[in-house]
Amino acid sequence: MLGLAPSDLSSVTVSEDRRKLVTRLTVLWYLVIVMFVALAMAFWYFQVVQYEKFREVAENNHQRTLGLRAPRGVMFDRHGKILVENRDSFVISVVREHSRDMDRTIRLLAQVVGLDEASVREVVRRHRGQPGYQPIPIVEDATLAQVAAVTAHRLDTELPEVVVERVPTRRYPTDAMAAHLFGYVGEVTEGQLTREGYRSGDVVGQAGFEKVYNKLLMGVDGARRVVVNSLGREIRTIDEVPPSEGRRVQLTIDYDVQRATEEGFKGFGYAGAAVVLDPRTGELLSYVSLPAYDPNTFAAGIDRATWSALNTDALKPLQDRAIQGRYSPGSTFKMAVAAAALEEGIITPDFTVHCTGSADFYGRLFHCWKLGGHGTMDLRHAIEQSCDVYFYTIGKMVGVDKINKWATALGLGVKSGIDLPNEVTGLVPSTEWKRTKLHENWYPGETISVAIGQGQVSVTPVSMAVYMAALANGGRRVTPHLVKAVDEGNGWKSVATPESAGTAPFKPETMAAIHDGLWMVVNAAGTGGSARMVGYDVSGKTGTAQVISLEGAKALKGRTDLDLRDNGWFVFFAPRDNPEIAGVVFTEHGEHGTNASLISRHILETYFAKKEGRPLPTFKPPPPPAPKPAVVVPTTGAGQ
């Protein structure tokens, strides 16, 4: 039937012409066969040999995998109040694979969302390493106007490669409350990618609690595979793996105490830090470092201008003063000196010193803060009155190494072990320290400054909180921590209290004497009367530390008067017997401890009011005092 061989020629007369025609038809016959075989082979090559490759390409063509970002775990305070949660935000991203001309896409998108073309280009460049099907986020937390503009252009099929996704984004308290405690989240950096096994585009904790407990809070992202048409419009969902939310975490923080602490600082307009904890367990009740930043700006992808402003701000809002600031403790250090003298058996609490306002040590005159002198003081009154001469005297008797030993036992000069990142250690000097670090011998005269918390001594606010908790506990040191309970998906599970960092064998008489002194500071004729609360036996100690002595005269240049004002301290615990709250308030350039003690009292009032179900107090800062005459303190003497 298909044959055209010359042999089956029909009955028609075979002429020359006829033969020629048949020959040519035969040629065409072969030609057609060859061409069809060639075509079939081409189809064989594409459909059988290269099938896998094309199947994949076709799938990528019409399927898109959309990441479904898991909401991070919600943070609650110790009473179940929500501290940090999530909100929905819109992210505008580009899928490079679906763009046929990235240049045009970038230009058009920048124009549509009202961004600088160069910055869009830069974002795309930064993500050049990731696969083409992964969306590159261009605008995080887009405004509704931007979303509407992009959607309109997508409908016009102008920007099919641009996708708008709804993603959960962190919502922090609006007033930057506890910013340094919470920290912030941000897109994973290249370094973290290689080190910690995250995936490109993950949002991870970059500071504070978010960073330390990132694994707990992060959750597992889900994914949705959808069919899209050639215009990038979604037709239907193929399958979906829902994201699983990060673990819910209950913090030890008390929202109201935290708020009260910040109110106190803001009432005065002070920078500084405060750490308040439960001395029995180390659970942090309040944790403040000011000035702070708004973590919300990080959650939505911080822009370069805001970031560099934060970095160059002279007040260093990015520094967590509570664990990264080192400051002279001033008179708040005196309890450590007293403890050393008593424990070493060098003095008894009844040991007296006569203060005339100054005293000579090693041929140099050291002043007491009180010009006329305190008269004859025993240990309890020396703490109450913060008599410098008394502590110069016993400090000299004890020696710097013994002071170092007992201050360290109380938690100073060592890390507290708090579960926040990048804690630094303070410094309690010793002869060995000076030899190994500075290759110099210790001058006995230096001990005199150390005895009143000046000179080389420096502490972090968090270590001062540990120190006060240890004093409140009779020597048992606690580890400050932030997690009270975690919900692993099946109800709240309490988290074990971190182990105590050790208990120094303090004699009960030592602690009794110090407690008496601290009680008298607040409740007798002491320097901390502002913190007095009738019936609560608040015990505490003020401190004033000269900035100038610490920072050195060189720093004078270019500094304003404000920068030279003294730092103020107030450390406290309450009640005196069976203390349940302890802490430290450090006011940068707060001039003296009185204002710090006012903030402390507001914290304590709030704490006890809440505990006893009374209405919470509001903070009323005292009217600014009349300008006082400048008091020139000639030497290192300081402290009240």
Added chain:
Amino acid sequence: MFERRLFFHIDYLMIIALGALCAVGVMMIYSTTSIGPNSTLYVKQLYAIAIGVVVFVVCLVIDYRTLAENSLMFYLAVVVLLAGVLLFGTTGGGARRWIPLPFFALQPSEFAKLCVALTLAKFFDESRRGSPSMTDLAVGGVITLVPFLLIAKEPDLGTAITVLTILLGISFLAGMRLRLLGILLILAIVAAPVAWRYALKDYQKSRISTFIDPEIDPRGAGYQQIQARISVGSGGPWGKGFTKGTQGQLRFLPVAWNDFVFSVYGEEQGFVGVVVALGLYLFVIVRALETARLAKDRLGAYLVMGILSAFTFQVMYNITMSAGLAPVKGLTLPLMSSGGSSIVATLAGFGLILNVRMRRFTN
């Protein structure tokens, strides 16, 4: 006119093959348009096939020699229609190709192919025996060139070139010297760069206008070529299944029911389906070649050859393009692509081929 015994010489196998190809075409049109605004296009195609069958019967019944006697009349009529297209035609896809009529739009270029085949067959039949002289070829060339230029002006370069293949096929069969064929081939190769440069200019022009206003050509010709190959390749050996193709269904392939119907067919029916369809086309072509050999006279052989040249060229080019192996040109796949004029004209052509075969024993 129609003798009863002719009834027994009708090529029923050919009719079955043609019917099968038409059926596959309707199925693919249904599949590619099932989503979207053109979902009743397959019904239109069925109407066109019905009309085509009527025209087919007419072309079968009237003796082809009678038709050839009147070839000049057909030729002039179609030239007038082609001129009419340029004057009053409707535009679609950037070209003026259709004459609007009350119920449908007529595409005269489809029928021009038949008229040119008929006219050339008659002309070469009457010219001298042996091989055609240069004069013969020149006259044949003029006969072809008029509709060629009119169609090229629409512009519809694909169909215009198809008309040229008719001249090539008939003159080859009429015994055109192979040396002359060689010269023509060399000429074509030499002329190609010139034409290419000309085409490239057009292409660049369109690129620029596309760039300014993407609505003209939102996704470019290169894109279509890539997508066509992806469609075919992703079909694999067995295909994705009827209406299960993603490339055509989701509009990654433009006008999948028309120029790229075979790509979607390859996607949905796989290599197996492709082999079946290629087999059907091959059968139809080879059967027609046999008809040319069996033809009672040279007129019949030339007529079959003319119609077959256009058909084969279009089938080969469209299928090659469907696999992304040829530049995208608006050439339909005869019998499968949607398009009323195309299906009617193609069926009419096969009516003539069967006419020749049926009358191979008559005097």
